[in-house]
């Protein structure tokens with residue numbers, strides 16, 4: 458249904474247009490009145506503020522303001538609304554070629570921005586989206602003031618009632634508290650979020666938290682790994698297609714945008730998107746409508762974009778591999794997830810939470826524990842693969858452990874890959890441990906065969922090979938194969954499940 462048709466069936470919304478150019482004001486008013494909205498207008502910050510005060514909260518559902526006004530700018534109006542605790546949404550119209558202003562507007566709590574000269578189709582779509590005239594979650598609240606990386610100092614401690622999605626981001630390092638604080642603050646706005654950080658640091662966990670904490674939480678969260686889709690399929694996957702659009706298109710299919718309708722689209726590894734697709738994505742995001750391959754009409758969507766990358770996108774822009782305008786669109790609010798080696802103080806809590814999850818998934822009880830010397834050992838490791846590597850390591854250690862206590866030897870971390878320890882720093886040293894001498898460092902280059910770049914994956918592949926050979930030798934009898942390796946059936950089952958090793962179910966369990 459077009460926003461116009463929807464507007465006709467929904468109660469009329471009241472809008473305030475703020476612009477000092479009479480011609481533009483008339484153009485906006487006419488466009489909006491034709492869509493079925495009640496429109497009032499003002500020519501300055503003071504005049505607009507006067508009207509907003511006179512009419513009181515709730516009278517206008519949306520304020521559309523030009524950035525540059527004779528007595529101030531659109532952001533002044535946004536700040537006044539915010540300071541007064543008013544819930545009107547705002548759309549800011551900025552001059553062409555001033556992405557910084559647009560970013561500022563979104564950080565100040567604007568629902569969205571439009572660039573001059575305003576494309577009226579886009580104008581109508583953004584207004585409809587702000588007013589919930591397309592499938593939308595329960596009315597998103599206004600973002601609090603000063604949302605944004607620049608002002609993101611994070612709360613001093615965890616709020617008393619922490620959302621479950623935030624509780625899943627384990628850790629008390631100041632940098633992690635800051636991440637949680639930022640997630641909580643940006644969740645309420647529509648502004649795009651870019652999550653940056655090394656591989657395995659928890660970027661997707663953070664993206665999911667942004668979604669779950671937001672008013673869209675009950676609607677779809679669609680995660681897309683941009684680097685994993687073949688280039689020739691990107692358009693069909695993102696925008697969908699109609700039956701007959703190309704050979705093999707036997708039925709209509711929705712793309713990611715349609716699938717995420719009303720919710721959040723998580724674009725993981727956005728830096729891997731080829732340039733031609735970047736242009737198409739930018740256009741679709743700006744117009745808030747997609748045209749599936751083979752379709753004649755565009756479908757409006759209401760989707761929040763959260764993207765993630767392990768790359769330095771600004772450097773990618775400099776190198777000409779990433780479009781600057783798309784970068785500005787996506788990088789409105791940046792959340793940086795620190796590498797694990799910079800928050801080793803969180804290791805005990807992370808290990809505890811990971812072990813609990815592993816035990817729950819595998820139906821193991823009681824929850825395995827980590828011996829203090831094993832923890833001390835972990836502190837000396839650099840974790841190039843971050844929290845994901847820690848998970849893999851604990852998975853394997855549990856499989857190797859005799860019983861549910863994980864000792865140092867079960868970790869399978871040879872001295873060669875360990876540093877001497879960590880610097881005595883309260884952020885990096887786990888509380889129960891004594892600081893060790895010297896900084897964490899990469900292993901010294903040694904002679905002999907090349908060291909694996911991902912130790913956990915390397916050891917997993919060795920273990921998988923051993924299990925498969927033992928199973929083959931014992932005609933896929935898990936009890937016998939396990940016994941030949943000194944493992945109980947339970948341990949054998951656990952390892953096979955973890956490594957995805959299959960076996961015919963022919964042994965007497």
Ligand SMILES: Nc1ncnc2c1ncn2[C@@H]1O[C@H](COP(=O)(O)OP(=O)(O)OP(=O)(O)O)[C@@H](O)[C@H]1O
Nearest residue numbers: 625626627628655656657658659660661662844845
């Ligand atoms: N702070 C944390 N608390 C608990 N679990 C975490 C934390 N950070 C990461 N994890 C876990 O580590 C694993 C990797 O996290 P995630 O997939 O979010 O990382 P990523 O940065 O998106 O990785 P990649 O860059 O490879 O896509 C997940 O299982 C996640 O639940």
